[in-house]
Amino acid sequence: MSVDLDHIQTVYAEADCLFPEAQVEAAIDRVAAEITEVLASTNPLVYTVMNGGLVFAGKLLTRLNFPLESSYLHATRYRNTTSGGELDWKVPPAQDMKGRTVLIVDDILDEGHTLAAIVDFCKAQGVEQVLTAVLVDKLHDRKARENMKSDFTGLDVEDRYLFGYGMDYQGYWRNAPGIFALKGA
């Protein structure tokens, strides 16, 4: 598919910055401290959900100063579009997680279907416990499960289409240094 880079540039130029880099980094500091408090002695297996979780996980992991194992899984529901569909497991978890504490790290809890499916998968593998960490939680009443929350949350955000810090717009701007909302969405 050919991409209109002028359009991609315009989207960035016209977007609203909801949280600039310094605020996001402060949120990651806080989340890292909370995770350390709860998980430092549990020898956790930390799973990054690709692609979106990449930036948050990279920044989070160096702030977790205790023994842990890091791996990734790849599940997608949006496929570079702005509305979700069926969850597609591109790379399921590879490690044996039976009896382990597992932390799932992702960029966003939106409707929550992605995290719910991953958590269910981990439970079916016989984990000791599975916890979740997201950089942003989008506030609305369309969650997959009632009152669904992540165990660790960086920032609560309004109900708009977001990009930056791992979140994409048509595959672009995962590298944007802040949390941005699409103009008019």
Ligand SMILES: O=P(O)(O)OC[C@H]1O[C@H](OP(=O)(O)OP(=O)(O)O)[C@H](O)[C@@H]1O
């Ligand atoms: O809470 P939900 O409504 O399920 O949405 C959240 C998921 O959507 C995004 O992934 P996406 O499917 O866009 O794939 P990506 O990680 O490659 O961007 C994001 O990274 C989360 O994994």
Ligand SMILES: Nc1nc2[nH]cnc2c(=O)[nH]1
């Ligand atoms: N980039 C991006 N991915 C999402 N996945 C679910 N919600 C969103 C969103 O607002 N932005």
